[in-house]
Amino acid sequence: MKIIKSLKSMRALAQQWRREAQKIVLVPTMGGLHEGHLSLIRRGRKAGDKLVVSIFVNPTQFGPREDYSRYPRTFTADKQKCREGGADVIFCPTAEAIYPDKFDTWVSPDVTGSILEGAARPTHFRGVCTIVLKLFNIVLPHTAVFGQKDYQQCLVVKRMVDDLNLPVRIIVSPIIRAADGLALSSRNAYLSPARRRTAGVIYRALCEAKKAIKDGKTQPALLTREVRKTIEGESEFQVEYVEFADPQTLKKQKTVQPPTVVLVAVRLGGIRFIDNLLIK
Secondary structure, X not given: OXXXXXXXXXXXXXXXXXXXXXXXXXXXXXXXXXXXXXXXXXXXHHHOOEEEEEEOOOHHHOOOOOOOOOOOOOHHHHHHHHHHHOOOEEEOOOHHHHOOOOOOOOOOOOXXXXXXXXXXXXOHHHHHHHHHHXXXXXXXXXXXXXXXXXXXXXXXXXXXXXXXXXXOEEEEEOOOEOOOOOEOOHHHXXXXXXXXXXXXXXXXXXXXXXXXXXXXXXXXXXXXXXXXXXXXXXXXXXXXXXXXXXXXXXXEOOOOOOOEEEEEEXXXXXXXXXXXXXXX
């Protein structure tokens, strides 16, 4: 397994692989790798001939009061996990290489990127789309693998690929959860043991919403109140949003019927979590 920091070296290797008709797969990450990331790496290993895992904590997708400075950085452990997962390359550029002085070109999604996470974090998807496009142009992948936990991000990236005619196939891999249902996330490491024991309520609320829909409840206001009540029944939880939406467009559903996706953003002791459940 190679570790490459240079943009020029990564692109040269990717060009060589393409001349050899090797199919390149990219798994973009910000490090702090856990079993959810490893599921993406294993899926990527099966999807092509050469597997690149990028590790880059992207400063431009963090807001001014968010956790960029303390985001988990565990490169030694990440390196071992990538090796065990069968990665051919870890691409780990510096922020200075990705965003040199006078950098002034951004990719800004419109409708899909302006709601939910886009409304809560106004510059987030601009940072996401810009770094993903840069990675595509450097690594030259045929396929890229993303996780469903970031449901809106997956739709935004797919929209960018379609709109900009990028020759990259997007694979969305299922959410990996802990035994109590909490979606695995690098930010879970911020939780104290006591708060961790209560965090499974987020998934429980999503499952209760699914059951309510299966039982015939269709009013989004009623379903939203029930999700909020379940989550906020635990002390310290604050719900930022609950949305029942069309799985392809994220347009609000006036009448909730499958297929639907319920998306939530929650704060627990100042730590922000997102989750979702696709109801078919």
